[in-house]
Amino acid sequence: MAGVALPSTQARRATAEAMPLRHVDWVLVALPMAISALGLLMVYSSTRTRLAGQGLSELYYVQRQGVAVAIGVIAMAVAMIIDYRKLRDMSPLIYIAVMPMLAGVLLLGATRKGTQAWFQVGPLQFQPSELAKVALVVALAGYCHMHRGDLDAPRLAIAVGLAALPIALVLQQPDLGTAIVLMVCVGAVLVVAGVRGRHFAVLALIAVTAMGVAVKADVFQEYQLDRLTSFLDQSTVDTQTATRAEYNLAQSKTAIGAGGLTGAGLFAGTQTKLSYVPEQHTDFIFTVVGEELGFAGGAMLLALFALMVWRIWRIALLASDFFGTLLCIGLLAMFAFQIFENVGMTMGIMPITGIPLPFMSYGGSATIASFLAVGLVANVHMRRFS
C-alpha cells in the first residue's frame, strides 16, 4: 500500500454516489417522451382530415408539435444538468423574472378565444403562464425551504402574497383554469411545507369566500360559468339548443363512449376523423385516445401518467434537501391536478376549463414547460446523494 494511495472502496463509492449522471431516473425521463409520442399520433389523428380538407399538409400540427417536443426534451436535459440547488438559491430571481412576463402579456399579448395569454413573435406563440406554473413552484419551494420548520403566520402570509400576485395576473387574462392549477400547486407545497392545520383552514375559507364574491359580482363572463357548471346537469343535451359548453361535453362523452373496450382503432374513430369534438387536438385530446384506443388505451395512458406521478412522489421522499421535496410535491400537484381536471372534464366529472393534458395536447409552451418540470424532478433524483 505504500507509494500509490489508492482510494478506499468506501471513498470510491462516495465519489460514485456523488456523480449525478449515474443516478438518472431513466423511467421518469422516458415516460414523458413515450407519452409525447402517443400525443403526436393523437394530434395527427384528430387533425389530418380537417387539414387535408382544406388543402393543407396533414402534418401541419404534428410537425409544429414535434418541434415543441424536441425543444422540450432539450429543455429537460438542460434542467437536469444545472444543479437544482443553484435554482434554490436563485429562486427569488426566477420569481422576479417571470412577473414582468405575466404583466407584459396583459399589455402586449395576442388574444385568442377571448384570453390574452400569448406573446406573438412572427409565427411563434409563447404563453408565459405555462412557464409561470413551474417558476411559482420553484419560488415558493425556495421560500418555504428558507423558513423550514418555522413557517409562522407572518411568513405564511408573505408566501401566500407571493403566490397571489401571479394568480391575480393570470386571472386578468382571464385564464381561470391556469389560475386554479396555480392555487392547487401552492396548496400542495404549503401542506408539505408544514402549514398548521388551522392556518390552512383559514386560507381555504378565504379562497372559497373570494370565489363566492367573484361569482356574485359578475367578475366572470357567463360562458366561463357555463363551462364550469355544465358538467353538473348532463341529463338532457339537445344539440340544437345546447350552449357551446354543453355541446362540447356531449360530443366529448359520445366520442369516448363510442370507443368501448378496445376502441375503433387508430385513425378509425368517426367522431375524431369528422371533427365532432371541438378543440380536439388541444384540450380534448383525450377523446381521441378514448374513441380510437378504447378503455384499453385510455387506461394505459392513465397508467403511464400514474407511473410518472408515482416516480415524482418517490423522488420527493428521496430528495437530499427539503427544497427538493417541496419542488417535487409542487410539480406533482401540477401534473396530477392537470391530468385529473383535463381527463375528468372530457368525461363530464369536472368542469370545462382550458387546461391542456400534459405531453398530449397540441401546444408548444405547455409541452416545453412540462418537460422542463420533469427535468427539474429528475435533477433532484440525480443529486440525492451529493
Place this chain on the structure above:
Amino acid sequence: MTDTRRVRVSIVGVVAVALFSTLVGRLWFLQVGSGAVYVKAAKENSVRVVQTETPRGRILDRNGNVLVENRVAWAVTVSRELGEPRLSAVLGSLSELLAIDAKELRKRFEDPRSSPLKPAVLAVDAEVPEAARVVVQERGEDYPGVRIVPLEVRSYPDATLAAHALGYVGEINADELSARKGEDYVLGDTIGRSGVEAAYENDLRGAPERLTVEVDPAGDVVGDPLKSDAGEPGRDVVLTIDEGVQRVAEESLASAILQARTVRNEDYQAGFANFAAPAGSVVVLDVNTGGIVAMASFPTYDPAEFTGGISTERYAQLTEDDSLFQPLLNRAAQGTYAPGSTFKIVTALTAMQYGYRGPDDWYTDTGSVTVEGTTFHNAGGRSYGSIDLRRAMTVSSDAYFFELGRQLWRTWKLEDQERGLAMQTVARDLGFGAPSGFELGEAAGRVPDPEWKRDFARVLWDDPQKVRENEIWYPGDQINMAVGQGDVLVTPLQLANAYATLANGGTLRTPELGMQVRDVNGGIVRTIEPVTTRQVPIDAGQRQAILDGMVGAVADPSGTAYGAFAGFPLDQVPVAGKTGTAQIGSATDAKGDTSLFAAVFPAQAPKYVAVAVIEQAGWGSRVAAPVVRRVIEAMYDLPLTPVVVPHSSASD
C-alpha cells in the same frame, strides 16, 4: 426527512391515487358500462346519404387537343346560420384577410341566385391565396362559420379560344331545376348554359355519385363512403373543331375588324366616318360531313369569367351594354345578315334549273336594269358588257341577276306562281330560311315571298291603308332578293352550309360540332354520324359552271377577289370564291355595308367551305376575303399572309 414531512408527502400521494382511481372508474363506466348508447349516438351524429357530382367531361378538338378541362379552385364559404352581429364581424375579418371590400362580400353573401340552404361562397380561386387558407385553418376561432372548400371548376387551356362553340357553365338555378325534375340534379350542381356545354350536357355531366357517407358537424362529407354507388364520370366530347384553324380564324377575324375600324367609309351617306365594324364571324365547314372545323365570332368573351358564378352586374354588362356589341352572342349561328352577292349561287341555280337562262347564254350588262320606272344599278356604277354565267359570277355583275329577278317576278305575276317563286324554293332547298338542326341552336333566317310579305305587313301596320301598300310583292322585292338584298336574311352557318351543298353535289347536311363521345378511359361511347337533311337535285354541269365562275373571281385579274388572293398559290390549292357586299340600313340610318366572302376549296374536288361575315365593314373583297384567305393558308400549312384591309378603292 422527518416523520411529519413523510406523513404530509404521503397525504399528497394518497390524494393522487384517489384522483387516478376516479378517472379509471369513470372511463370504465363510459366505455364499457354504458353499453352501445354512445356507439349509437356517434353513428346518428355522422351518417348521411348524399349525392355528389362526378367530374365533368372534357371537351377536345378533332385532334384530341384539350379545349376545356377541370381544375380545383379553393373557395371561402360562410355559414348562413351566423346571424348579426357575428356575420358583420366575420365579413370584416374576411375583408381584411382577402383584401376584398366588405360591401362587396356582403353583396355576394346576399346574392339571391345562390342557394339559401348552402353556405354562401364569398371568394373563389385567385381570391383565396394559400396564405389566407392557412390563417383560416390556424385561427379558426377568429373566423366562425368560415370554411375553405375545394370546388371543381372548368379550366380553359386556350383562354377564350372557341368560347362561343364551347359555351360556359353555371350553378343550376331553381327554374332549371324544376324543368329537369326527375333527373338527378340537386341545387348547386353545375349545368351547361350555352354552347357545347349546354348541348352535350347529358354526356359531359355523367351520373352523380350516391354515397352513404360520414359527415362532419358542418354537414360536409368526410372520408371514405360506407356504401357507394359510384355513378359515372362525365364523358369527353370530341369536336369537329380544329384548334389550329380555329385560332387562325379568330386572329384573322379580329385583325380584319380592328383594321376596318381605321378605314374611312367613302359613302357620302355615312358622312365619311370610319367603318364601325362592330362584329363578325367565320365558319369553316367540311362539305362531306357537315362537321364544323372552325367557328369564330367577334367580339368574344372569357368563359373563365363564369367560374364560381359571374356577378349580376358583369352579366348585365355582357348582355346589355351596347358598347360591347353582345360578346356572348354566337354570330356564326345566331347573327342574321343580308347575304349580298354571296346569294347569287341561289339565283344562278334557279335560272339554270328552271330554264330562265342557261350557263352559256349571253347577257348584255349595261350597268343597270330598269323596271316600272325604278332603275337598279350595278355596285360601283360599272357595266360589264356581254357576259355569261361564269363571267357574271367572276365579276359579280348585279345587272345579270337583276334581270333574272325581273323575269321571275313577271312569271310569278303573269304566268306561273310556282315557277315565279323558284328562287325561294331553291333557297329553302339549300337550307335558308329554317333552322338546320345545328346542336347549339341558331336563328332561322328569312326567305321572303309574297305570303311572308303580306303577313309581315299586317304585323307591322295597324292602318289598313298602310297594310295595303306594304303587303304587295313588288318587282323590286324579287329583284333585290336576286342579289341577296332586300328582305332575305341568312346566318353565316346557313351560308356556309348552302355553299357546302353546292360543293358536294347536292347533299344538304346538318352542321355539327360534335364528332365523338368518349368515356374517361378514351373508349368510344358513340360516334356522332353526319346527318343528311335532304338531297338537292343539282345538275353537275350547272354546278361546275358556278364553281368555274367562282374560280375566276379568285384567279382572274378581273375577278372580285383577285386582289385579296394576290400571291396565293392557287396551283397548290385552287380556290373558288364569291364576294358579297350587302347594303344595310336606310337613307336616314346609314351604316357601312356588310362584308362577306364564301370560298370552296380545293375547287376541283371540294372538301371545305369557309365563310366570313363582317358587320359594317365595307367591301367583301377588302375585309372578309383576306380573312378567309388566311384561314385557307392555315389549313394547308401555307405561309400565313397578314390580314391587310386596303384603304384604296376596290370593287365587288
